[in-house]
Amino acid sequence: MRRREIISMILAGGHGTRLGILTKYIAKPAVTFGGKYRIIDFVLSNCINSDIDTVGVLTQYEPLKLNQHIGIGIPWDLDRKTGGVTILPPYIKEGMGAWYSGTANAIYQNIKFIDAYNPEYVLILSGDHIYKMDYSKMLEYHKQKSADATIAVLEVPLEEAHHFGIMNTGAEDRIVEFEEKPKEPKSNLASMGIYIFNWNKLKQVLIEDNEYNKDSDFGKHIIPRMINNEDKLYAYRFDSYWKDVGTIESYWQANMELIETLPSFNLYEEFWKFYTNLDHQPPQYVGEAADVKRSIMSEGSEVYGNVYSSVLGPGVIIEEGATVRDSIIMAGTIIQEGCVLDRCIVSENCVIGKNVIIGEGENIANIEKPDIYYTGISVIGEQTIIPDNVWIGKNCVVFGTTRLSDYNDRILESGQSLILEGVES
Amino acid sequence: MRRREIISMILAGGHGTRLGILTKYIAKPAVTFGGKYRIIDFVLSNCINSDIDTVGVLTQYEPLKLNQHIGIGIPWDLDRKTGGVTILPPYIKEGMGAWYSGTANAIYQNIKFIDAYNPEYVLILSGDHIYKMDYSKMLEYHKQKSADATIAVLEVPLEEAHHFGIMNTGAEDRIVEFEEKPKEPKSNLASMGIYIFNWNKLKQVLIEDNEYNKDSDFGKHIIPRMINNEDKLYAYRFDSYWKDVGTIESYWQANMELIETLPSFNLYEEFWKFYTNLDHQPPQYVGEAADVKRSIMSEGSEVYGNVYSSVLGPGVIIEEGATVRDSIIMAGTIIQEGCVLDRCIVSENCVIGKNVIIGEGENIANIEKPDIYYTGISVIGEQTIIPDNVWIGKNCVVFGTTRLSDYNDRILESGQSLILEGVES
Amino acid sequence: MRAVGIILAGGSNENLTDISSNRTISAFPVGGSYRTIDFTMSNMTNSGVNKVAVITQYSSRALLDHLSSAKWWDLGRKQGGLFVFSPYITNDNPFGYRGTADLIYRNISFLKRSNEPFVIIASGKHVYKIDYNDVLKYHQEKQADITIIYKEANYEKASNYGVMVLDEDKRLIEFEEKPLEPQTSTISLGVYIIQRTLLIKLLEDLFAENRYDFVNDIIIRYRKKLKIYGYPFEGYWRSIRSIKSLYDVNMDFLKKEVRDLFFRQYPYIATKVKDEPPAKFNMNSSTKNCIVGGGSILNGYVEDSVLFRKVFTGSYSFIKNSVVMDGSYIGNNCYLENVILDKEVVVSDGRKLIGSKEKPIFLEKGSVI
Amino acid sequence: MRAVGIILAGGSNENLTDISSNRTISAFPVGGSYRTIDFTMSNMTNSGVNKVAVITQYSSRALLDHLSSAKWWDLGRKQGGLFVFSPYITNDNPFGYRGTADLIYRNISFLKRSNEPFVIIASGKHVYKIDYNDVLKYHQEKQADITIIYKEANYEKASNYGVMVLDEDKRLIEFEEKPLEPQTSTISLGVYIIQRTLLIKLLEDLFAENRYDFVNDIIIRYRKKLKIYGYPFEGYWRSIRSIKSLYDVNMDFLKKEVRDLFFRQYPYIATKVKDEPPAKFNMNSSTKNCIVGGGSILNGYVEDSVLFRKVFTGSYSFIKNSVVMDGSYIGNNCYLENVILDKEVVVSDGRKLIGSKEKPIFLEKGSVI
Numbered sequence A, B: 001m002r003r004r005e006i007i008s009m010i011l012a013g014g015h016g017t018r019l020g021i022l023t024k025y026i027a028k029p030a031v032t033f034g035g036k037y038r039i040i041d042f043v044l045s046n047c048i049n050s051d052i053d054t055v056g057v058l059t060q061y062e063p064l065k066l067n068q069h070i071g072i073g074i075p076w077d078l079d080r081k082t083g084g085v086t087i088l089p090p091y092i093k094e095g096m097g098a099w100y101s102g103t104a105n106a107i108y109q110n111i112k113f114i115d116a117y118n119p120e121y122v123l124i125l126s127g128d129h130i131y132k133m134d135y136s137k138m139l140e141y142h143k144q145k146s147a148d149a150t151i152a153v154l155e156v157p158l159e160e161a162h163h164f165g166i167m168n169t170g171a172e173d174r175i176v177e178f179e180e181k182p183k184e185p186k187s188n189l190a191s192m193g194i195y196i197f198n199w200n201k202l203k204q205v206l207i208e209d210n211e212y213n214k215d216s217d218f219g220k221h222i223i224p225r226m227i228n229n230e231d232k233l234y235a236y237r238f239d240s241y242w243k244d245v246g247t248i249e250s251y252w253q254a255n256m257e258l259i260e261t262l263p264s265f266n267l268y269e270e271f272w273k274f275y276t277n278l279d280h281q282p283p284q285y286v287g288e289a290a291d292v293k294r295s296i297m298s299e300g301s302e303v304y305g306n307v308y309s310s311v312l313g314p315g316v317i318i319e320e321g322a323t324v325r326d327s328i329i330m331a332g333t334i335i336q337e338g339c340v341l342d343r344c345i346v347s348e349n350c351v352i353g354k355n356v357i358i359g360e361g362e363n364i365a366n367i368e369k370p371d372i373y374y375t376g377i378s379v380i381g382e383q384t385i386i387p388d389n390v391w392i393g394k395n396c397v398v399f400g401t402t403r404l405s406d407y408n409d410r411i412l413e414s415g416q417s418l419i420l421e422g423v424e425s
Numbered sequence C, D: 001m002r003a004v005g006i007i008l009a010g011g012s013n014e015n016l017t018d019i020s021s022n023r024t025i026s027a028f029p030v031g032g033s034y035r036t037i038d039f040t041m042s043n044m045t046n047s048g049v050n051k052v053a054v055i056t057q058y059s060s061r062a063l064l065d066h067l068s069s070a071k072w073w074d075l076g077r078k079q080g081g082l083f084v085f086s087p088y089i090t091n092d093n094p095f096g097y098r099g100t101a102d103l104i105y106r107n108i109s110f111l112k113r114s115n116e117p118f119v120i121i122a123s124g125k126h127v128y129k130i131d132y133n134d135v136l137k138y139h140q141e142k143q144a145d146i147t148i149i150y151k152e153a154n155y156e157k158a159s160n161y162g163v164m165v166l167d168e169d170k171r172l173i174e175f176e177e178k179p180l181e182p183q184t185s186t187i188s189l190g191v192y193i194i195q196r197t198l199l200i201k202l203l204e205d206l207f208a209e210n211r212y213d214f215v216n217d218i219i220i221r222y223r224k225k226l227k228i229y230g231y232p233f234e235g236y237w238r239s240i241r242s243i244k245s246l247y248d249v250n251m252d253f254l255k256k257e258v259r260d261l262f263f264r265q266y267p268y269i270a271t272k273v274k275d276e277p278p279a280k281f282n283m284n285s286s287t288k289n290c291i292v293g294g295g296s297i298l299n300g301y302v303e304d305s306v307l308f309r310k311v312f313t314g315s316y317s318f319i320k321n322s323v324v325m326d327g328s329y330i331g332n333n334c335y336l337e338n339v340i341l342d343k344e345v346v347v348s349d350g351r352k353l354i355g356s357k358e359k360p361i362f363l364e365k366g367s368v369i
Helices: A017-023 A040-049 A064-070 A103-108 A111-115 A135-144 A158-163 A199-210 A218-228 A248-257 B017-023 B040-049 B064-070 B103-108 B111-115 B135-144 B158-163 B199-210 B218-228 B248-257 C036-046 C061-066 C100-105 C108-112 C132-141 C196-208 C214-220 C243-252 C256-264 D036-046 D061-066 D100-105 D108-112 D132-141 D196-208 D214-220 D243-252 D256-264
Strands: A006-011 A054-058 A084-088 A121-126 A129-131 A149-155 A165-169 A175-180 A189-198 A233-238 A242-244 A284-286 A291-293 A295-297 A306-308 A323-325 A340-342 A344-346 A378-380 A397-399 A417-419 B006-011 B054-058 B084-088 B121-126 B129-131 B149-155 B165-169 B175-180 B189-198 B233-238 B242-244 B284-286 B291-293 B295-297 B306-308 B323-325 B340-342 B344-346 B378-380 B397-399 B417-419 C003-008 C052-055 C082-085 C118-123 C126-128 C146-152 C162-166 C172-177 C186-195 C228-232 C237-239 C279-281 C286-292 C301-307 C318-320 C335-337 C339-341 C352-354 C361-363 D003-008 D052-055 D082-085 D118-123 D126-128 D146-152 D162-166 D172-177 D186-195 D228-232 D237-239 D279-281 D286-292 D301-307 D318-320 D335-337 D339-341 D352-354 D361-363
Touching: A006 A040, A006 A103, A006 A135, A017 A248, A017 A378, A017 A397, A040 A054, A040 A064, A040 A121, A040 A129, A064 A084, A103 A111, A103 A121, A103 A199, A103 A218, A111 A199, A121 A135, A121 A199, A129 A189, A135 A149, A135 A189, A135 A233, A149 A218, A175 A218, A175 A233, A189 A199, A189 A218, A189 A233, A199 A218, A218 A233, A242 A248, A248 A344, A291 A295, A295 A306, A340 A344, B006 B040, B006 B103, B006 B135, B017 B248, B017 B378, B017 B397, B040 B054, B040 B064, B040 B121, B040 B129, B064 B084, B103 B111, B103 B121, B103 B199, B103 B218, B111 B199, B121 B135, B121 B199, B129 B189, B135 B149, B135 B189, B135 B233, B149 B218, B175 B218, B175 B233, B189 B199, B189 B218, B189 B233, B199 B218, B218 B233, B242 B248, B248 B344, B291 B295, B295 B306, B340 B344, C003 C036, C003 C100, C003 C108, C036 C052, C036 C118, C036 C126, C100 C108, C100 C196, C100 C214, C108 C196, C118 C132, C118 C196, C126 C186, C132 C146, C132 C186, C132 C228, C146 C162, C146 C214, C162 C228, C172 C214, C172 C228, C186 C196, C196 C214, C237 C243, C243 C301, C243 C339, C335 C339, C352 C361, D003 D036, D003 D100, D003 D108, D036 D052, D036 D118, D036 D126, D100 D108, D100 D196, D100 D214, D108 D196, D118 D132, D118 D196, D126 D186, D132 D146, D132 D186, D132 D228, D146 D162, D146 D214, D162 D228, D172 D214, D172 D228, D186 D196, D196 D214, D237 D243, D243 D301, D243 D339, D335 D339, D352 D361
Parallel strands: A006 A054, A006 A121, A054 A084, A149 A233, A291 A306, A306 A323, A323 A340, A344 A378, A378 A397, A397 A417, B006 B054, B006 B121, B054 B084, B149 B233, B291 B306, B306 B323, B323 B340, B344 B378, B378 B397, B397 B417, C003 C052, C003 C118, C052 C082, C146 C228, C286 C301, C301 C318, C318 C335, C335 C352, C339 C361, D003 D052, D003 D118, D052 D082, D146 D228, D286 D301, D301 D318, D318 D335, D335 D352, D339 D361
Antiparallel strands: A121 A189, A129 A242, A149 A189, A165 A175, A165 A189, A284 C286, A295 C279, B121 B189, B129 B242, B149 B189, B165 B175, B165 B189, B284 D286, B295 D279, C118 C186, C126 C237, C146 C186, C162 C172, C162 C186, D118 D186, D126 D237, D146 D186, D162 D172, D162 D186
């Protein structure tokens, strides 16, 4: 097998519970973003754009959609005879099975996979983040510093630093201390969860740490252990767009940023393309009576109504007389005649019946999950059907093949949830 | 996604414990066979030769080698944009993880995967068997019979029928009863573990059975349930070569059959090729002083010594003055000068030191595992190193980087085991 | 599918009659996202044909680029699923183009090495959707030697095509290529099904007699000797032969029934993936009855037009009844009506271009005005 | 790797001098499992070059078949990693072969569309192993315009090659193609590294002056104007030009050091996978100092020979000092010495063929005797 200088391991196993119904049946990295993409497309594209052609994707939670999406890696030019992209779920070893119990534990369980490529460096990434980064420059920095590990960091406002893992650095940005969500942060350098390690060093630390921590985690265990060992860890400063779309609000916000005339995250740059798996790609159509402004439309979507400040996924249909505003409509969803949607997220393959109104009313936080749905956004889960003439308020969640009888007098008040179980496929 | 008429699901999760050290770190379907192949190559090749281009491989036990071997499916022309080969390990659904607990349970857990192709028929195969079969003919038979399920059967000698799952059939080979290893068999039609089901029917039965049997198995639960439901099940008679290489002796025997002048299982037929993943494929070389008779040699193997009635894997080297007889030497192993090997299985990437003798002495069954090693065959596990001038008897097992000090006076008596743990890679 | 496919993607007589472009018709953009050849390629693969030879006479670089990876049609096989044959020169074969049959004859080893019993021969310049399995079934039911797909056309248009006279059983009686006075309005679509071994034999016989044309030397010459049948096709079908027909076919995609046929009804048309981001409609843009390809950024007004991928329109520009191909840039305050911009055309600020529906203005690839 | 590769896989002067075969040398079998071009292809991909153009003049079907899938060299990319350019005819370019530089010039768009700063130009008829990264590093250290890989040869042989005179710094002073009286024994291996933009400029200048030959019109003509350096290569290197050299190169693989270099030392030579089962040695066979390819079945005696894949030898047949290519069949009681059987030759029972080492008997592909 051909040796690789560097291979990349993407942690894509997270459940993403703060995304509520959006991650009910799919892993967070597989959630769509920006119309036609899925969240993991951004790191996968960063890898191939940085000339890294060997990528492991560590999954364990609802990986079906992720597997289908990645396939054999054709969209990212990662379909290779050796290397390319490999999905790495947990497995049974010598009669004993083990789920991944922590970020570092997931890498620990795949030591053999990495060893097969005998790489000098390993790049650890998270499958949850939206950004553009040339990892080859970070690798250059890592080599220049003769580092054992290099961690990408973002300067955050000091008053927000307590939300992050903070790197305290000494001379030449050498990391001297790591604090997870410190109450009194000493620095504003937040870890982006992007690490380059010398593989031999990391392997040794992983084996060592596994003796003590069965749920070994990079932030909690590996980095502190290495600092303690006086290994050479450096911070690599990054100062461009980077988003962890971890909540409903931040997910919605990041999508909305794409429709600005000059977006802070630009998808349209020829020299740093993002790739995705989209088989069928007819063009977009805008009808005779349509009005589309400040919006982006993906392949095969058709608008016959009004769309303002919204993001439409592939194959979406907005029928005549419908109005969609400040919303995200995902792949394959149909919004029928006369609907009015305001600040909504409608997942894939839904059908919203005629004259349905969603997102009007008082801003009452969701009663069951007030920590998830409270910023006024109503969320419709995938493959949901909503009957004609229904009125749905703010911070609502709807999921399943709903019928008129599921609604109280055709109304779902703000903050209410309507989740029908057992309608998986 | 393009709809498929039939897709195939290969059960490749078995541990294969009766193959002893051969399956210590690799799943049984990944064990090499016939020199250059791995056991799963035979069903994978049967699939593509039968024009089935969508295959799921269900794994859970030590799948690393299997994953590496299958890769993106290039050798079998199964690298497709849609369809092709997909590895299907267990995964976490809605916060709950579940290993595959039975053959049917494994399919049950992958209903969504199958549904995505919306197939009319599903072919269930085992990844453990060696045979040539045109599944398209079996499908034709299944359609002709308008069956709900068709099960391939082999006529076995009645006196051996009690080792098998036996199908009792009525008119036109309709299955009326299934008995697992019956003490008093009523028929000699043994199930080969090859099933075609109408997918809609199977899906319904799987969901039903899951209510009662969390370890749902085709033979134990699904087939009896369907017979009970008066579904139409038919036996499809197969009368060609078929082997379950489940034990050390049957594995050795099946390999030896390949070297006959007219083997009962013929690898050399142009119209039914077997495919495998072999990257590096230089030709074989036979040296000046060598003697090779009644043997097969795989790509890149070199013989400078004597090889009689043996099977050599890719890259094997038999040095000058060494004699190998009635043995299987797997990929990458080196047999140094002056060795004498008789009825041995030497796994991949071993180094057998100079003048080592293996397989002489009394036929004493292995003391620790007499049910596995008792037919005189000694087995050397993968990546094992044996020092110079050692003498090893019959029914021995050796594994690990052994040193002279591990042997008692340079000798490992017949029936002894020498297994050094913790030398994984 | 028990057939291999041959797509004739451009002979010397197959350039657009009214422009001097080196690009073969098969490579021309159609319907906002596709190239002409995608329709026949997808018809083949959607019918389960998994070995296709594309034979080109003038091997335009655009076509070769488009076919440079077989992945998009899922024809990437170990031993090749998509074969692109350009003419080549050997000592035995120093000739240029001599006819459609000659093109196939030169690649006869492709046919000889196949096992499939049938061959589907089609053109790369047609826009339609068909399941060739239906035609093959018909071919076998009729026990035909050759089956030709035909369509009833307007009588006036028939003289541009091969015109067929069929008997009651749909067996071919007469065939005339571009007749001055057509006997019928039954036109051949230039798509044939034929037994592989019969085709090999016919080609070898032809070559021995120095004959090279498929229509004249096989269909017409053998019309009585062989059992040639017609298979009626009734759906949407267009052949691209001129700037006008290129314009008209593109405009057809503004009709819902055409879009639904190709974009929404399974099976779909596959094409080379371009990885463009979503189309972007900025604040002051206005778009009515338009196709807009991925990666486009719109600031102006567009009506009744087909915009391909990565088109940019500036503020206060007005585009109507036009076809704008990939990567074209239209500045501010422009006015375009009944215009075709080929790929990567730049229209500077303030330009005005007005053609007619009958004679749209055509700007060649890369023009800057 | 910051370079694209161009492999010249056969011009009109590149057929084996002593047989009338249509196959280009690049497609000839070497070493039991490979085709000649595999060595240069693998050198490219093993050096990290991931965009390679193979340019053929006479596009032999064997070569096209061999390259029909880019998978074996892991060059299958979305937008193409392996490009095979055969000559094609356009209105602008009705010519046949005019020279090596012309071959490249005709495909100049490949160079123009690339971003890599360097180009490696190599021949498809050489057998050797090299890491082009070392050459590229040297090229940059010397700040060379062009670097030519060279080797010290036997003085007698030098007159068959391009002979170079280098100064102390290894800069090229003189270059003579196949000189009658070579000034040195420093021979060019016909492998060049050059800046991509410089190559484009040189080719365009040449074409404007109706010049078409890489060696005469670039290397020799510009030897003073450009900084051209030599890079010394010291390993095993052979060029296949005749039946005799084809025979000799194959026989070289019976030497342990040659086998070890290509078969055992990383990185390996890749080739199209053939999926043959293991070689089978039956009861009464005897094999001494032989290469035997997969799928072969041996019943007879073989000594000091190279047998490719799927060779069958009958009982009591004796083969010595011979090269037997893929799929050949040798019956019972035959005697072959100093013979080359091309692919799929059938030798009937009892035949006797004896050539000499200097002039081995050559039987063309598919012969039956």
